[in-house]
Amino acid sequence: MAAPGSVQVEVKQPMGTGPAGQQWMAMPQINVPGIPPGLEYLTQIDQLLMHQQIELFEALTNIECKNRYAIKNSLGQQVFFAFEESDFCHRICCGAQRGFLMHIVDNQSREVIRLERPFKCFAGCCWCADTECCSMEIQIQSPPGQVVGYCRQIGSKWKPMYEVLDANKSVVLKINGPCCACQTICCTGDVDFKVCGTDGVTEVGKISKQWGGFFREIITQADNFSCSFPMDLDVRMKANMIGATFLIDYMFFEQKDNNS
Template identity: 55%
Template sequence: MEYSGDAHPLPNYVHPVPQPPGYIPPPTIESMPAPQRPAGCPPGLEYLTQIDQLLIHQQIELIEILVGWESNNKYEIKNSLGQKVFFAAEENDCCTRYWCGPLRPFTIKVLDNYGQEVLTLNRPLKCASCCYPCCLQELEVQAPPGNPIGYVIQDWHPLKPKFTIQNERKEPVLKIEGPVCHCKCCSDVVFEVKSVDETHVVGKICKQWTGFLREAYTDADNFGIQFPMDLDVKIKAVMVGACFLIDFMYFEQK
């Protein structure tokens, strides 16, 4: 190779390969590798076939801390090893967030590590008062988007938070029961997941204590979800939706 002046060739230099538009890089080691999808499993939910617990971390929004303006919620969903499984983001307008607060209707889209939407969670506008049992909270879970796979329905109770998890045919599959007081200081708040007859505890949704400063100045919460390993993958996905509904109902700042 001929060259002049002080310039020297760069050994073993490889030019970057251009990528096509819309290219999404493969997940890193921080992400959970995708297992093989079994028959009947909606696309993207194969991650849930090999785990019995999830960690959900709500991201802290700086604008909420500085000016107190509620922004769309965003969550990272990880396995017990801390590997990323999903990312969830609320889609809402500022007027709905401001005027309706934690009662607001929402659409939450859940994406896998490749950026593909695998779950859509829809919450309509409903009353939250125990004095109106005809207008209780509910949530529809779709996978893939547009195809309902289950529902979370609030059960009326004068004191305790109670919910029913239903399958796509609106048949009851599990029950959720929370404590009378969900405002506990320095401790976790546990919502037990029970069998339909409420005689056996099969899992839990736990709101984790995150410390005085974070609890006082933000509404960014951490949750843990536990369920049986052999539970239908669709019902596992509906439990994720139940966790988001519980967060909005009981732990979002008014």
């Protein structure tokens, strides 16, 4: 996989992606200095819905494809479109643990957010996550090349736990996961990851893996998420919450065993 700084991405017009006739959210007419270009949308949003697109080739062959997501507001209007860039061998050999870049574009085809998750061979176990080499992490850039924050796994006895950091790696939010982060045909409720303040107790938001229906969950790995946060949260932290949602998706719900 190419180094993130050297990747040249040709962002194609996303208007043809997703369901035909999908309505896009209009650009808010605001003039607030310091907001990264494209994040103006997030000033008027307190919830995002992330719908992974079904890949028929993957469903039929069980060969891992690059993931694509429509990111919508609570009214169903599309805000962003996200698509993965990863190495074929990484997807086949490393599965959900693969390293990747996630490019997030708006309705003007501008790449407004870039996510980078490095490949770590021995990462993911919550018991060892206090060690940097064993902790899953994702970096959030907006605009691409400008780091605005991170989300990283932290050590815990059983439940998955994360910290959301700003660009200086200061903890701003904490995420507490459930004891069992999976869904089956006998357990179809949403799987909630609570977003809390720095005390780890005061709940300020939530990341939820939603049940997508029998066919979608059993036959495919296409997942639906919702991500809620305070309306007045800084837009950079909202972008970091998007990154946290993708990290959780790949760690727990891209595994084939969790969709069966």
